[in-house]
Amino acid sequence: MNDMSTEGYTTEDGRKIGGTLMEMKNITLSFGGVKAITDISFDIKEGEIRAIIGPNGAGKSSMLNVISGFYIPQQGEVWYKGEKRPQMKPYEVARLGIARTFQNIALFDGMSVLDNVMTGRLNHMTTGLFAQGLWKGKAEAEEVENREKAEKIIDFLEIQAIRKTPVSRLPYGLKKRVELARALAAEPSLLLLDEPMAGMNVEEKEDMSRFILDVNDEFGTTIALIEHDMGVVMDLSDRVVVMDYGKKIGDGTPDEVRNNQAVIDAYLGVSHD
Amino acid sequence: MTQSSEATGGLSSVPALLQRNVREFGGKAAYREKEFGIWQSWTWAEAEKEIEALALGFINLGVNEGDFIAIIGRNRPHFYWSMVAAQSVGAVPVPLYQDASAEEMAYVMEHCGARFVVCQDQEQVDKVIEIQDGLHQFEHMIYVDPRGLRKYDHRALHRFVDIQAQGRAAYYEQIEELKARREKLTYDSTCVMLYTSGTTGKPKGVVLSNRNIIETAKNASEFDGLNAGDEILAYLPMAWVGDFIFSLGQAYWTGFCTNCPESPETMMTDLREIGPTYYFAPPRIFETQLTNVMIRMEDASKFKKRLFDVFMAHAKKVGPAILDGKPVGLMDRLKYKLGELMIYGPLKNTLGFSRVRVGYTAGEAIGPEIFDFYRSLGINLKQLYGQTEASVFITVQPDGEVRADTVGVPAKGVEIRIEDNGEIYYRSEGTFVEYYKNAESTASTKDPEGWVATGDAGFFEPDTGHLRIIDRAKDVGKMADGSLFAPKYVENKLKFYPDILEAVLFGNGKDRCVAFINIDLTAVGNWAERNNIAYASYQELAGHPKVLASIQSHVEEVNKSVAQDEMLSGCQVHRFVVLHKELDADDGEMTRTRKVRRVIVADKFKDIVDALYDGSSEISTVTEVTYEDGRKGSISATLSIMDAKVQAVTTQKVAAE
Numbered sequence: 049m050n051d052m053s054t055e056g057y058t059t060e061d062g063r064k065i066g067g068t069l070m071e072m073k074n075i076t077l078s079f080g081g082v083k084a085i086t087d088i089s090f091d092i093k094e095g096e097i098r099a100i101i102g103p104n105g106a107g108k109s110s111m112l113n114v115i116s117g118f119y120i121p122q123q124g125e126v127w128y129k130g131e132k133r134p135q136m137k138p139y140e141v142a143r144l145g146i147a148r149t150f151q152n153i154a155l156f157d158g159m160s161v162l163d164n165v166m167t168g169r170l171n172h173m174t175t176g177l178f179a180q181g182l183w184k185g186k187a188e189a190e191e192v193e194n195r196e197k198a199e200k201i202i203d204f205l206e207i208q209a210i211r212k213t214p215v216s217r218l219p220y221g222l223k224k225r226v227e228l229a230r231a232l233a234a235e236p237s238l239l240l241l242d243e244p245m246a247g248m249n250v251e252e253k254e255d256m257s258r259f260i261l262d263v264n265d266e267f268g269t270t271i272a273l274i275e276h277d278m279g280v281v282m283d284l285s286d287r288v289v290v291m292d293y294g295k296k297i298g299d300g301t302p303d304e305v306r307n308n309q310a311v312i313d314a315y316l317g318v319s320h321d
Numbered sequence: 322m323t324q325s326s327e328a329t330g331g332l333s334s335v336p337a338l339l340q341r342n343v344r345e346f347g348g349k350a351a352y353r354e355k356e357f358g359i360w361q362s363w364t365w366a367e368a369e370k371e372i373e374a375l376a377l378g379f380i381n382l383g384v385n386e387g388d389f390i391a392i393i394g395r396n397r398p399h400f401y402w403s404m405v406a407a408q409s410v411g412a413v414p415v416p417l418y419q420d421a422s423a424e425e426m427a428y429v430m431e432h433c434g435a436r437f438v439v440c441q442d443q444e445q446v447d448k449v450i451e452i453q454d455g456l457h458q459f460e461h462m463i464y465v466d467p468r469g470l471r472k473y474d475h476r477a478l479h480r481f482v483d484i485q486a487q488g489r490a491a492y493y494e495q496i497e498e499l500k501a502r503r504e505k506l507t508y509d510s511t512c513v514m515l516y517t518s519g520t521t522g523k524p525k526g527v528v529l530s531n532r533n534i535i536e537t538a539k540n541a542s543e544f545d546g547l548n549a550g551d552e553i554l555a556y557l558p559m560a561w562v563g564d565f566i567f568s569l570g571q572a573y574w575t576g577f578c579t580n581c582p583e584s585p586e587t588m589m590t591d592l593r594e595i596g597p598t599y600y601f602a603p604p605r606i607f608e609t610q611l612t613n614v615m616i617r618m619e620d621a622s623k624f625k626k627r628l629f630d631v632f633m634a635h636a637k638k639v640g641p642a643i644l645d646g647k648p649v650g651l652m653d654r655l656k657y658k659l660g661e662l663m664i665y666g667p668l669k670n671t672l673g674f675s676r677v678r679v680g681y682t683a684g685e686a687i688g689p690e691i692f693d694f695y696r697s698l699g700i701n702l703k704q705l706y707g708q709t710e711a712s713v714f715i716t717v718q719p720d721g722e723v724r725a726d727t728v729g730v731p732a733k734g735v736e737i738r739i740e741d742n743g744e745i746y747y748r749s750e751g752t753f754v755e756y757y758k759n760a761e762s763t764a765s766t767k768d769p770e771g772w773v774a775t776g777d778a779g780f781f782e783p784d785t786g787h788l789r790i791i792d793r794a795k796d797v798g799k800m801a802d803g804s805l806f807a808p809k810y811v812e813n814k815l816k817f818y819p820d821i822l823e824a825v826l827f828g829n830g831k832d833r834c835v836a837f838i839n840i841d842l843t844a845v846g847n848w849a850e851r852n853n854i855a856y857a858s859y860q861e862l863a864g865h866p867k868v869l870a871s872i873q874s875h876v877e878e879v880n881k882s883v884a885q886d887e888m889l890s891g892c893q894v895h896r897f898v899v900l901h902k903e904l905d906a907d908d909g910e911m912t913r914t915r916k917v918r919r920v921i922v923a924d925k926f927k928d929i930v931d932a933l934y935d936g937s938s939e940i941s942t943v944t945e946v947t948y949e950d951g952r953k954g955s956i957s958a959t960l961s962i963m964d965a966k967v968q969a970v971t972t973q974k975v976a977a978e
Contacts, residue, residue: 062472162358199357204468209586211358262469 056093059286066094068130069238069270070115075124077110084110085121086294092238097264097271099281102291103314108274109151111291112240115272116148117141129237143171147236149227151243151274157216161226164215165201168233169194201232204266205259221252225259232263239263241273245280253277257284282306290314334506334531336409338573343369346549346576352398355583355591363398365576371398371485373499375406378488380495382437382461382479386411386502389433389514393417393426393449394441396555396581399465399481401569403439408512411502412437415514415526416560418913419445420906423951425524427452429516433526433757434458439481442466446478508532514757515562517709518912526757527562527709536750537712538570540733544717545679549576551598552676556581556588561914562709563683567601570712592673600680604687605915607702609843610672611691612819616847632660633697640665640697645721665698674700681705681717684914686790686809688817689725696723704728706790710766710773711735712751716788727787737788743778744794796919798829804891806834808919811883811892818875819844820868823904825917827930828892833967835933836897837926838872839904860901860958869963872899876965884968893967896933898940900926901958907947929960938962 056066070092077085085107092098100108113119114126117138126133128144136144147168155164172194173180179187202208205225210218215226224244231239244260245253257280263269275281281288282302290298290311298304298311305311332338342351347366354361363371384390390407392414394400404414415433417426419441426448430438436458438449446464453459464470465481488495512534516524541547555568568579577599582591589610618629639653649657669675680695680702687704695702701720706728707713715737718729731737735749748771755763767773778794781787791797791807798806808826815824815838822841828834840863849856849865856862880893904910910922923930925944932940943957 196357199359203357206584208358208583209590265471266468 056095059096063095063265063286065096065286068092069094069128071127072111072114073125073127075111075114075121075126077107077114077119077121083294085114085291087124088291088294088296089124090289090296090299092270092272094237094270095264095268096286097260097273097284099285099288100272100274100291101276101278101281101288105293106291107294108291109242112148112242112272112274115238116146116240142234145235145237146240147231147234147238148240149224149231149242149244151246153220153223153227155215155223155227155230158214160212160214161207161218161229162198162202162211164226165198165229165233166194168201168230169198171234172197197235198233201229204232204262205229221248221255224248224252224256228256228259228263232267232269235267236269239269239271241271241275243274243276245275245277253280260284332535333508334408334503334510335405335512335534335569335573336503336506338535339365339369339372339405342573342576349549349576350578351572351576352401352579352581353595354398354581355587355594358583360580360594362578368398368402372402372406372409374485374488375402375481376409376488376499377491377495378484378486379406379410379412379437380498380502381487381491382484384410384412384437386505388412388437389415389435390437390439391415391417391430391433391435392439392559393419393421393445394439394465394559395419395585396557396559396564396568397441397465398579398581400439400441400559401555401579403463404513404569405573408506409499409503411505411510413511413514415516416565417516418518418558418560421913422907422947423448423451427455429524429526430456430459432524433514436460438462440464443469446470446473506531508535511754513565515560515565515709518914518916525759525762528754528757529562529712530754533712533751533753534566534570535574536734537714538566538574540750541566541714541717542571542575544719544733545599547571547575547577547599547679551575551577551678552580552595553577553599553601554580554582554588554592554595554597554673556585556592557601557603558913562713563601563707566713567599589673593671594673596673596676598676598678600674600677602680602682603684603914604682604691605685607682607687607691607695608816608819611694612841612844614668614672615819616844619847619851629664632664633694635660636665636697637693640699641693641723644696644699644701645723661699669698669700674698677701679703683707683713683728685916686813687725688813690817692725705732706788708773708775710753711747711749712753714749714751715745715747715775718787722785722787724787727782727785727789729788730786731788738772739780742794743780743791743797745775745777745779745788745790746772747775748772800828800834800891801830801832802891805888806892807889808892810886810889811836811879811894814879814882815875815894820848820871821875823917825904825919825922826892826894827923827933831934833895834892835930836876836894837922837929838876838897838899840868840872840899842903859903860956863899863901864958864960869899869961872897873963873965876963880965880967890968894965895967896962896964898929898933898960898962900929901942901960902944902946902956905946907949908945932962 058064068091073089075085075088100111102108114121117136120135173190175187175190202211245256264271288302288305290305292314297314298308332341342365348364350362351365351368352363390412392400392403407414417429449462461477463479463481463484467480508531510531512529512531514526514528516526553567557564572579580595582588618626635656639649639657642649677700680700683705703718703723705717706715714732715735716729717732735747738746752771752773776794777790778797779788779790782789792809796808800806806829811826812824815821820841821838823839825837826834845868876894876897883893884890906913911917928942929940939959939961941959943955945953945955947953
């Protein structure tokens with residue numbers, strides 16, 4: 049029923065990438081007279097790390113918000129796991145297995161790291177408010193099971209030492225990591241990262257890059273990310289979509305994108321050699 | 322103690338002790354480790370099964386008797402099991418510092434010719450892969466944490482649990498072989514080989530036999546009345562002899578439980594949760610904890626701060642006396658009880674020391690004020706003096722005879738002799754067998770009668786019989802005017818200040834002393850925050866005029882105190898510099914146990930030392946640094962050189978001519 053190519057490919061480092069997980073078809077999004085996104089199509093394949101880059105105001109975050117269901121495009125279709133996705137609320141999208149982090153950290157400041165990560169498990173809990181209030185039998189068993197999952201993530205991201213620390217007391221770089229933990233706790237099939245390295249120093253960036261690669265490797269999570277740091281993007285991602293003024297001007301492997309004249313002119317600057 | 326009756330009957334190796342523990346304490350916890358936020362535990366019986374499976378796996382993998390197995394990782398039950406499993410199959414475990422650089426690792430692994438490596442995770446696997454081409458004997462590597470390793474070539478790389486599973490599968494084929502090998506172990510078989518960090522030269526492999534370890538563990542456990550109900554937290558480097566004696570030797574001898582923290586960062590939390598009864602830490606840990614307490618008290622409300630100050634002053638007055646069982650007045654006792662209720666108890670609980678019966682500090686001299694702080698709280702903190710070559714224990718302080726400036730009386734079974742030049746020699750059952758493949762060093766350190774030179778200078782106090790260490794024998798020198806130069810003495814005084822992390826004194830053969838100082842980033846950073854001083858880097862903070870001024874006042878205080886000592890008044894610091902980088906083991910400036918390598922520091926920063934002596938007011942310098950991943954870079958800085966007031970020397974100089 050879908051006409052897109054569902055073939056996978058093998059990356060340079062030998063990872064097997066599966067068929068298409070998500071496909072954006074001719075998306076157009078405008079706010080009043082302002083066109084944020086104009087007729088953009090691209091796909092995200094299972095198991096890959098897909099980057100969306102572009103100068104400020106290119107429409108990257110809007111694109112991510114379309115994927116996460118926060119914005120509803122005026123035109124175009126979003127296909128997910130081989131089906132056309134109807135209009136949905138963001139929480140319904142989350143239940144489909146799409147989790148995200150935010151450019152400006154959106155954690156629950158007064159809550160501990162552990163509790164924040166546990167909120168990521170919300171969609172995996174079935175007992176009601178009353179049962180959880182009593183915390184007996186099934187509700188208790190469920191909590192234990194979810195705590196275990198949350199603890200595995202905490203272990204994975206090496207944030208054991210701050211498990212009980214209120215988020216508001218953490219430095220910026222760690223908050224970003226906690227946000228990633230919360231998103232991972234949802235066990236997403238698709239993870240959206242909005243500028244995961246923004247405002248970080250070199251060491252924090254290296255850590256975060258390693259975690260992103262490890263998440264992809266260990267859990268097989270498909271990752272779509274927006275990032276400004278070109279070095280990071282080119283190192284991390286398998287394929288890159290380049291946007292400028294709401295239009296797609298390039299799409300391909302980091303090498304292809306790097307050598308694409310339109311991209312060089314628009315974003316990377318003209319090379320001097 | 323119950324064990325002494327069966328003394329060594331059949332218990333002539335660590336694996337034999339394990340079997341005994343299974344019989345006697347089978348259902349009691351032997352190991353705990355916090356993982357996924359929960360303390361997981363293994364009884365002695367369960368631990369034995371894990372070790373057996375691993376030992377069978379080792380045989381299955383082709384480990385022969387006499388092979389060396391390198392063990393690289395932080396304190397985890399898996400690595401303690403690996404050591405005992407290695408011993409069980411007749412191999413020799415060689416624990417390495419996990420933060421060692423690839424070169425250091427390469428040297429040690431090449432030297433012992435390890436055929437097998439058991440390590441923690443990808444980081445160590447990568448390091449070993451990096452160096453493996455130079456290692457002709459290396460064959461197989463076993464890792465515990467599989468993360469990130471899935472796509473590695475697994476022909477010579479194995480998961481810990483897989484080796485155990487293979488061992489279990491081969492149970493019937495190999496169990497007789499394992500039993501036979503275990504039975505061959507004697508008191509003289511090698512128990513472990515530990516590489517000394519060495520403040521000079523290449524590391525040396527110290528071979529310790531079962532006799533060394535078991536006798537030492539037995540004597541030390543009896544000395545402090547340790548028993549199977551004790552708990553320790555294993556967090557010090559596994560490659561260090563102390564951890565081996567405490568977490569393995571004594572744990573197997575008495576059957577107590579070894580607890581492993583979740584990660585190095587959570588050590589303090591885990592310490593509080595476990596509440597060990599037997600605790601060991603180098604002075605630096607106690608310093609850090611005290612600094613943290615003081616910093617947090619600065620943030621406390623006025624009332625709490627006042628309460629703290631009043632009761633701490635009282636504790637300082639009577640606490641140590643109460644602990645030593647000396648007579649103390651009733652009112653003072655009552656006030657101390659009240660303090661225990663309001664301040665000392667909660668504070669000990671926060672530090673994780675509520676249950677400590679016996680605590681030791683060693684490795685470096687501890688500042689008397691730091692030492693007294695803990696003792697005044699009622700923590701039975703004692704000092705011991707030891708060496709890798711002695712299986713740790715040379716002297717220890719008995720309960721009730723504890724002082725900050727001595728290291729106690731000879732440990733049970735240890736004979737001590739002091740040479741005319743002041744150098745300390747000892748002989749005991751714990752005295753090492755040899756330096757591996759280094760007969761020359763063995764001969765120069767240990768004489769045919771078994772006396773070992775410590776390289777430390779010291780003397781016995783005539784009235785108490787306690788040993789006092791002056792300094793490393795080779796570090797003690799003479800100033801140009803012939804007065805004594807003992808750098809440690811002055812450095813320790815400087816390091817007592819919370820904002821000074823490290824100090825290095827120069828002056829051997831010169832007319833006056835100068836010093837390098839490292840600030841403590843935690844303490845100074847906190848002070849900067851409090852005083853609205855902005856800084857972007859360690860270097861900037863270290864060079865801040867206000868920081869320099871406060872360090873200067875500390876140095877002058879120390880000079881006053883040094884001037885009081887007739888013998889050492891020549892060691893006052895005339896000029897000093899606050900270094901732009903922390904001295905670091907990665908740069909070779911310190912050993913992995915954080916002892917300053919004087920010669921290397923003096924050589925590396927020669928330009929700064931020269932500037933300290935030639936009177937210039939500042940020095941521009943470029944320093945090479947090594948990052949954690951082994952890459953090298955350099956930092957350049959202009960350091961201001963500070964003058965410090967010195968006190969007039971009290972004794973008249975004797976003219977040389």
